[in-house]
Amino acid sequence: MVKYSSALNRTFAALADPTRRRILAHLARGDKCVTHLAKPHAMSLPAVSKHLRVLEKAGLLRRRRYGRVHEMRLDAKPLRQAAQWVEEYRKFWQGSLDRLAEYLEKENRPPEKRKTK
Amino acid sequence: MVKYSSALNRTFAALADPTRRRILAHLARGDKCVTHLAKPHAMSLPAVSKHLRVLEKAGLLRRRRYGRVHEMRLDAKPLRQAAQWVEEYRKFWQGSLDRLAEYLEKENRPPEKRKTK
DNA sequence: CTATTAGTTAACCAGATGGTTAAATATTCT
DNA sequence: AGAATATTTAACCATCTGGTTAACTAATAG
Numbered sequence: 001m002v003k004y005s006s007a008l009n010r011t012f013a014a015l016a017d018p019t020r021r022r023i024l025a026h027l028a029r030g031d032k033c034v035t036h037l038a039k040p041h042a043m044s045l046p047a048v049s050k051h052l053r054v055l056e057k058a059g060l061l062r063r064r065r066y067g068r069v070h071e072m073r074l075d076a077k078p079l080r081q082a083a084q085w086v087e088e089y090r091k092f093w094q095g096s097l098d099r100l101a102e103y104l105e106k107e108n109r110p111p112e113k114r115k116t117k
Numbered sequence: 118m119v120k121y122s123s124a125l126n127r128t129f130a131a132l133a134d135p136t137r138r139r140i141l142a143h144l145a146r147g148d149k150c151v152t153h154l155a156k157p158h159a160m161s162l163p164a165v166s167k168h169l170r171v172l173e174k175a176g177l178l179r180r181r182r183y184g185r186v187h188e189m190r191l192d193a194k195p196l197r198q199a200a201q202w203v204e205e206y207r208k209f210w211q212g213s214l215d216r217l218a219e220y221l222e223k224e225n226r227p228p229e230k231r232k233t234k
Numbered sequence: 235c236t237a238t239t240a241g242t243t244a245a246c247c248a249g250a251t252g253g254t255t256a257a258a259t260a261t262t263c264t
Numbered sequence: 265a266g267a268a269t270a271t272t273t274a275a276c277c278a279t280c281t282g283g284t285t286a287a288c289t290a291a292t293a294g
Binding site: 006008009012013015021074075076079080082087089090092093 | 123125126129130132133134135138141145191192193194196197199200202203204205206207209210
């Protein structure tokens with residue numbers, strides 16, 4: 001039912017870094033080449049290059065070379081599986097406030113037989 | 118608009134590990150204590166304990182002690198923000214097959230002026 | 235009291251991650 | 265050809281990660 005594929009590993013891991021999420025946001029807005037994508041990030045070009053490779057390996061971007069310029073393109077397909085995974089827990093966050101209250105309520109009520117000393 | 122909160126970092130990072138996703142699945146099915154959650158995972162109890170702490174710090178589970186037993190409870194609220202983040206890219210994966218085709222199509226068409234040698 | 239059970243903490247280790255600078259590669263400009 | 269531009273690769277480094285085993289704490293059972 002739920003698959004623990006390494007694709008999901010790579011997708012979530014790629015998304016766990018704020019720089020990479022920013023890069024995805026810029027890609028979504030149409031930015032393309034490495035230098036351009038790197039500019040707003042206070043870090044060296046090789047650092048950005050590494051982030052791009054992580055995103056690429058996660059399948060979140062496609063790269064195409066035109067001469068020395070690498071044109072990047074967002075490919076959000078891997079996010080679909082991630083979204084599906086997360087969605088399975090929707091019912092849990094929907095009811096979570098209620099269940100948290102219930103949870104806190106049984107402060108002094110043990111889950112099963114308990115010696116209470 | 119899009120926030121790069123460390124909460125999102127922690128959520129995605131927590132989700133990037135298959136053992137932790139399995140643990141969340143077990144929690145969703147009602148399992149509670151550490152020993153019980155650890156059993157199906159071919160690893161030591163301290164290892165599972167660490168995973169639980171990661172999930173806890175990400176806010177994905179709540180812990181309550183009853184004597185020596187730690188009762189865990191899934192809290193999926195952090196997944197909500199994650200889902201929202203991912204959802205922003207829905208339009209990109211919805212149209213991605215079309216746009217990929219278009220992308221591959223311009224195989225020989227440069228993105229802008231290009232010397233073509 | 236002693237043994238067992240539940241779980242964490244400590245110390246350690248190998249490998250991954252996220253960054254750096256310097257050098258290399260490839261392409262375009264003049 | 266030579267200079268500038270776009271980007272990667274290499275080498276290095278500190279920190280994080282995911283696992284181990286051993287020792288510890290706390291609580292229940294006999």
